[in-house]
Amino acid sequence: MTMNKLQKSERFSVVKKILIIITSLFAGFATGVFGGGGGMIIVPILTGLYGLQQTKAHATAIATIFPLCLVSVIFYLTHGGWEWKSGLVVTAGVVVGGIVGALAMKKIPAKWLQPIFYILMIVGGIKMLAQ
Amino acid sequence: MQYLWYIIAGLIGGVIGGMGMGGGTLLIPILTIFLGVEQVEAQLTNLISFLPMAIVAVIIHAKNKRIDFKAMLWVSVPALVTACVGAYFAPRVKSEWLSKGFGAFLTLLGVAMIIKIIVQKIKSKRRANK
Structure with missing residues (x-):
């Protein structure tokens, strides 16, 4: 019974990890191609899937988006000016x-x-x- | 005169962003619809304008230990790969397509957020009734 429960919770966390990766891939693409909006996807990932509380999720989301915006800016600038x-x-x-x-x-x-x-x-x- | 409108657009986007509601998602359509800025140009401006605020916010949040660095890695590593792909294509696709794609993205996000608010309200009402 305990064994079964443990396996279940482990499987659950693997599913969650996969979901986090898939949704993050989407959030990254959206940030790059649309130049924003990633935060509105990343905050729910951090609260709903990762289990952070709202304040921590908001703070962590900013730190997460920063490198995404920075590389996006570089890609945009190498193709055209500002x-x-x-x-x-x-x-x-x-x-x-x-x-x-x-x-x-x-x-x-x-x-x-x-x-x-x-x-x-x-x-x-x-x-x-x-x- | 045009610059006054640029400042106002930035202020609106900034206030919404500062309140943690995703200011860029409104700044971009304001720039394109009302000020006639090219879609990709508006996106680039939004990306750049996020950077100075983000640096300050990250420093303050890190000092207050509000950033979960493990969670950050879990999301930013996969997201960084696809951000490069997206940012490679954005300046290369037809402006009209990018604009329409962005419109669809914006609409979807708005609808999703409103559904989220409604679900939260129902949940909190149920909790109050118990």
Whole structure:
């Protein structure tokens, strides 16, 4: 009985490991080809499959995505240039906005913002598909 | 004037990203739909703009011991391989295809996230009823 249980839990962890690898392969490809969005796949991998708690999963996801973005940037740049003037202006906005967002998160819970954000994503996505 | 809009786009993406909701997924369509930036250009800008924030975030999180390095390796090693493949093709495929593919990806992610929220709400209600 115990033996059986042990085998079951072992098999389970092997299945989980395989699932982690498969979903990670997908997340990596999405990050490379679409230039983002990997985090939204990697956080659920870390919480659902690896079993990290939410805060740790978010922190670990950033560390995981960083090398993916870095190699992607190198690949993009070797094929074409970057319109750095407008790009840097956007980047400056992102940095300032990122600090504001991180500070605001302590005061405004993201809970009620999330559904609005996801609906905007769907609307934007459908618009791009229809174009 | 155009630069003002670039800053605003960045600010919106940054705030959402800073709140941990995946700002890039909104920054890219804002840049392409409203500001007419080329799809691959918007993607590259999103990737680059993530880097400075990520460096700071990783340092802070590492200090607070919030990063699980074993979990990171499990995900980043396979993901790194396919990220190279994806990033190789992105600047080479037709812009129209990339744009449509991104639209499909965005829609799927949005739907998946909304389903996740609904499932979580049902679960927490059940727990409250017990």
